[in-house]
Amino acid sequence: MESQAFQKIYTKLTNITKATVTLKATGVGYEEMAVVYGRLAQVVKIIGDQITLQIFSGTEGIPTNAEVTFLGRPPQLKVSDQLGGRFFNAFGDPIDGGPEIEGEVRDIGSPSVNPVRRRQPSQLIATGIAGIDLNNSLVSGQKIPFFADPDQPYNQVMANVALRAKADKIILGGMGLTNDDYLYFKKVFENAGALDRIISFVNTTENPPVERLLVPDMALTAAEYFAVDKNESVLVLLTDMTLFADALSIVSNRMDQIPSKDSMPGSLYSDLARIYEKAVQFPSGGSITIIAVTTLSGGDITHAIPDNTGYITEGQLFLRRDSDIGKVIVDPFRSLSRLKQLVIGKQTRKDHPQVMNAAVRLYADAANAKTKLENGFDLTDYDERTLDFARSYSDKLLAIDVNVDTETMLEIAWDLFGKHFSKAEVGVKQEFTDMYWKG
Amino acid sequence: MERKNKTTGKVAGIVANLVIVDVSGPVAQNEICFIHLAHERLMAEVIKVVGNHAYVQVFESTRGLKVGSHVEFEGHMLEVTLGPGILSRNYDGLQNDLDKMEGVFLTRGEYTDPLNREVKWAFKPIAQKGDKVTAGDWLGEVSENGMPHKIMVPFKMEGRYEINWVIEAGNYVVDEVIAKITDDEGNEFPLTMVQRWPVKMAIRAYKNKPRPFRLLETGVRCIDTLNPITEGGTGFIPGPFGTGKTVLQHAISKQAEADIVIIAACGERANEVVEIFTEFPELDDPRTGKKLIERTTIIANTSNMPVAAREASVYTAMTLAEYYRSMGLRILLMADSTSRWAQALREMSNRLEELPGPDAFPMDLSAVISNFYSRAGYVYLNNGSTGSITFIGTVSPAGGNLKEPVTESTRKAARCFYGLSQARADSKRYPAIDPIDSYSKYLEYPEVQESLEKNVGSEWLGDVLKAKDVLLRGKEAMEQINILGDDSVPLSFHDRYWKSELIDFVILQQDAFDKIDCSTPMKRQKYMLSSVLKVADSEFTFKGFEEVSGFFKEVINYFKQMNYSEFESEQFKAHEKALQAFLKERMN
Ligand SMILES: Nc1ncnc2c1ncn2[C@@H]1O[C@H](COP(=O)(O)OP(=O)(O)OP(=O)(O)O)[C@@H](O)[C@H]1O
């Protein structure tokens, strides 16, 4: 643990709660770091000479005469090229047995980019997954989460996307990661021979939950170093942001703040936005793209965590098991990439937007037909055809195991249109049916 | 609030961006102060006073702030600077010019001048020596991006004055004294082109505010045709995330018939503002042929920028709009999203440990929102000219539930309700405005009805009501079909349902990203509505319900091709002819 000369040591705590301690001290700055009984802590409240500190690993066993020293600085990370290939904990200390990082010290949670200095994101990120590339294309500089129930293979899909995305650096921020998932990420990154491009900040389920609060800022400080100082394209993976938000609510609860919806703090929107808005396309070429995971409970997206996330991010990728084909798909109804219109039909073939919309509309008709069927009504010929279409569409395009280029995805879609429908039923601009219709 | 000596104080406590200051003199509610750190000054606003403790909300991060820091109170509330050169600017919520800031990242404590003090404006006098004037009266005019920008008697000047002197026509910087006026007691006041005004106070330099009566064309069919908004009217767009609030607002701001558009990006995504920066300098204003950016001012307080300034941003935007309205211009003001502003109020109220209202929002939320919406409106200025602020805000209801406090409070304040429906967005029926639940109270105003009849056509109102009727009956028919099954209902139910689908697909749905379809002038809206209603009024004979859907899908397809074609072009007419031929076959 770091220490400085001439440091004043305090030894009298006046108040201890589950997450915080309070003591009398002077000359302390807001959000300054401190060490309490050997544990890292941060100033969260100052009233006169009463300083309240949040202890990241909890207050269990801390006595009223514990030693407290203030570090005179906010939380920081040392940045340099040495970060590549390394694994760290939430405080930025190595956990892979390697040496300490040498480099420039940066404050984490730094100010945001001036909006007029941003560039409009414009570079398509191809993943090979049609549920993404065809229906919800990603663009560098975007921020987008997977919405998935805890039993979905979201970490696997995310690792796939990351490795196919051709980023210069991949930065993993793991929050409440199970040890198995941590080892899984380590293994796929190693197998892909990509380890030197990857930097990981990991808080596992074995670590105290409140420590997680530092993980996104650590990951994003490293990301800004590579994107701004080195003009690199950086992909940041944050999993699982629901566990991050849970940690926020633990803290605000223990500080007696009035909770708003779903016992989340009233500032949840701002807290999450501060993180997600770090996604940016810089004028000098570097970019930060954030792909996150927000686990749902029972698919409920009206819960405060996914709800606030959806209002902040540029779309969401909704994973769902399609029982008709027995595979996990990217649900075309609830998924959305809001930046897709910047690239589709421009960096992809011209018919892309119309094909995408027509297919989703027909898939919606199939959903209606299915409801009819479940309610015991007779199906029309059109209903039957939409159901056939939906099964193939799901299997050949929506399933997460698809890995083809965008042009092939469009061809597959035209194939399915021609096989199941008439031109009027598909309702695409004539210019495109003239070119691509497969009768 | 003006004081001889500045009140000072010392920081006594810090909880996030709420700072408690020990003051040594008088302070006023909402007074601005600066907290001095080693290298920077942080701006803050007084939001509560208890004894000699002023509670201030800081417009910046308080990281590193210490107890004992020196605080200086400014003797005024949060103000904006008003003068030529506001158009095309990108401001933050406190009206700092974002382009003047150095570096890629925002720097705490950096405040920049909203105006350019060097550029010279071609001033032409309007008033002359001897004229009697009051606040808001026009002294002269400069051309700002081709728009007449009036230089007015400052709004803060109470009472009547006489003009002593007005500078002759010529090129001057904004700080040049351009007129001198005297009050009854003979005190002389030199006036420049610049004035300041506190954002939380409404500018009332007008004679009266009648009910709005004239349609404001937005080019969006399901607004203009079904639930029109008026010049000086108010509306709001609630909708779950991703249902199209921002896309709709951007479409309106590109197309609407306004002289000036002010967009407040309040706690939303920075990339959406970048989209405006990137696109508006390229896009033409359909009416003037100039670039859209020339009539636009952006207030960007995006979600990662300080929360307290988010609250200020909507007021800053409204005050700029009021300033331009006083020049006799038509302003369109957009705020996306007013829920973020309400949340900023909530965060602060919670830190102040106030007794919370529903969903932990402050108790006076409804009053705050109503007060804000009431600043919009159509006005007659003292000189008989007219000006207007049309305000449209978005609301982001938590969990998509319209029964939450911000939506409910806004419903009381705004006269048009454009509710976006998740189901419509899911099935890509954009814009996802729910045609049944949405409303425009203006349609019930006799003066609006009269104006529509005069300007659009005598049969128009009847057509609009008919279209609404078809939509409603179609929805009812669909519910019956869903309950009873396709073949257990009479064929007429299918006919009714598909006629409503026809209106839905052809009139309501509109592709915001298609060059032609994105904006429909009123003349074209009228033509399309009457064409569609002709089909809806016709009787067709069908053998079975499958034939009904097949037939209408074809009809919809023809109409859609028309929507994608230039109005009255060869292509448009060809599709129309093909449609007529197809219809003729079926007509009996
Ligand atoms: N009129 C439209 N035409 C075509 N697509 C649209 C239209 N309106 C919305 N969309 C699609 O929906 C997406 C989301 O729209 P938008 O960003 O306006 O939602 P929002 O309601 O503002 O969401 P949030 O509350 O999260 O800000 C867009 O990126 C676009 O893909």
Ligand SMILES: [Mg+2]
């Ligand atoms: Mg939006």
